[in-house]
Amino acid sequence: MANKDGHRRFGNIRKRESGRYQIRYPGPDGRMRTGTETYERKSDAERALSLIEAQIIKGEWTDPERGKIKLKDYAETWIAERPGLRPRTVDLYRWLLKKHIVPYLGNAAVAKISTAMVRQWRADLLGNGVSVSMAAKAYRLLRAVLMTAADDQVIPRNPCRIRGAGDEHAQERPVLTVAQVFELADRVGRRPIGNVRKVKNGAYRLRFQRHGEMRTHPEVFATRGEADRALWKMGMDGRGDCTHDRRFRALVLLATFASLRWGEVSALRRADVDLDARTVRVRVAFVERSSGGLVLGPPKSRAGRRTVGIPQAIVPALREHMETYVKDEPGALMFPGAKGGPLRRSGFNTRTRWVDVVTEMGLSGLHFHDLRHTGNMLAAESGVGLKDLMARMGHDNVRAAMIYQHAVRGADHVITDAIDKHIGGRDDEGDDGTAGVLVPTA
The missing domain is CATH 3.30.160 (Double Stranded RNA Binding Domain)
Known part of the structure; x- marks a missing residue:
């Protein structure tokens, strides 16, 4: 007109x-x-x-006034108001924002951020030594924030348009043989008997027990750490006596052969483990915040709430553990910490000397989560369908949302029996070249 x-x-x-x-x-x-x-x-x-x-x-x-808001302020509000984020995800997003986004783009008006600026920002990250994986995480966060800005008509379109910038290739992780899993389970509870004391010249003297008799090591060590490592090595190679705390043996076996995450296995209660039915029920999981606090909440995904079969071969170890270390109350923690509360990953690593144990086994760099990865690989070899595997592993995506274990219980027994066959045949496993083999994580 x-x-x-x-x-x-x-x-x-x-x-x-x-x-x-x-x-x-x-x-x-x-x-x-x-x-x-x-x-x-x-x-x-x-x-x-x-x-x-x-x-x-x-x-x-788009409203030009709204576009004047600084990226730092907009992103902080975005994280605070984002629905459904798990506590650890919130911590990660805030850390990525503070560490890798705000120093470069934080003071820029949202409407002024261009694709060229985003490309330069990513190049600066990589040029300053940030890994491709970490840069991809930061890019995906920035892209998600600005996608909301575009949806809310704060900006006309998302400037994060760099092909492949958000791609993150999963690092290959080790898969243990069944024999290695049992060896690891036995090793994590062994502790050498001895002590380290500081002497007058600032050096450290080591005493150790051998055949029930305390002895003094002939060498004097410059640091306590050197003395501690020497004591540990003597216990592992048989030159010194060891105690054997078996409370973590069942933890390693169950986490591996039931494909449980750390937060899931550490939150298990006595009532969740049914040895007669050979099942473990995953209802909740602990999440450790970056601040150090523990939060008890739902599993990582909706499919994470599940019931998983337990291989018969590890039932005796679980029975021994429950009779020895778990209180009789149904709500008692299956794997309590030193003072009876929840077991923290840092406490577990310290008490078991995880790094030293896996290094001694030739598995340097092995993470606890690699036990679940090993269990997943064993389950995959059973030959059941993808949905049944996802149900056991607690995986969830758009095609398989709300998967509950009761719908595939028969298939899970097939998986459990297949794992049992692997465990049962562990005596036949020797140096067959499969130890420490690397495969992509799921």
Whole structure:
């Protein structure tokens, strides 16, 4: 529709004292906005008004005032208001924002961030030694934040348009043989008998027990750490006596052969383990925050709440553990910490000397989560379908949401029996070249 009687149908134009032209127009909410730019010619101002009117009609208009918000403020609000984020995810997002995004882009107005700026930001991260994997995590967070900004019409479109920048290739992780799992389970509870004391010259003297008799090591060590490592090595290679705390043996076996995450296995209660039915029920999981606090909540995914079969071969170890270390109450923790509370991963690593144990076994760098990965690989070899495997592992995605174990219990017995065959045949496993083999994680 044409303008009549010298009046514009949409917005208005005024000439400023400088001789340049400025526009004003009503937004979709009816509130008048003043253009952020001025124009040398009136025709340029008219063209700008026509463009804004077309954007409003198409639903593509963005409020320039809202776009002035700094990325730091917008992203912090985005994280705080994002529904359904797990506590550890919140911690990760806040850390990524503080460490890798805010120092580069935090003070930039959201509307001013361009694809070129994002590309330069990513290049700077990689140039400063940030790994490709960490840069991908930061990029995905930035992309998600700005996608919401685009959806909310704060910006016209998401500037994160760099092909492959958010791709993160999973690092290959080791898969243990069944024999290695049992060896690891036996090793984590062994502790050498002895002590380390500081002598007058600032060095350290080591005493150890051998055949029931305490002896003094002939060498004097410069640091306590060196003395501790020497004591540990003597216990592992048989030159010194050891105690054997078997409370973690069942933990390693169950986490591996039932494909449990750390948070899941550490949250198990006596009532969750049914040795007669050979099942373990996963209902909740502990999440350790970056602040050090423990939060008890649902498993990692909706499919994480499940019931998993226990191989018959590890039932005796679980029975011994429950009779020896677990209180009789149904709500008693299966794997309590030193003071009876929840077992923390750091406490477990310290008490078992996890790093030293796996290094001595030739598995340097092995993570506790690799036990679950090993169990997943054994389960996959049973030959059952993908959905049945996902149910046992507690995996969830858009194609397999809300998978509950009771729907595939028969298939899970097939998986459990297949794992039993692996365990039963462990005596036949020797140096067959499979130890420590690397395969992609699921």
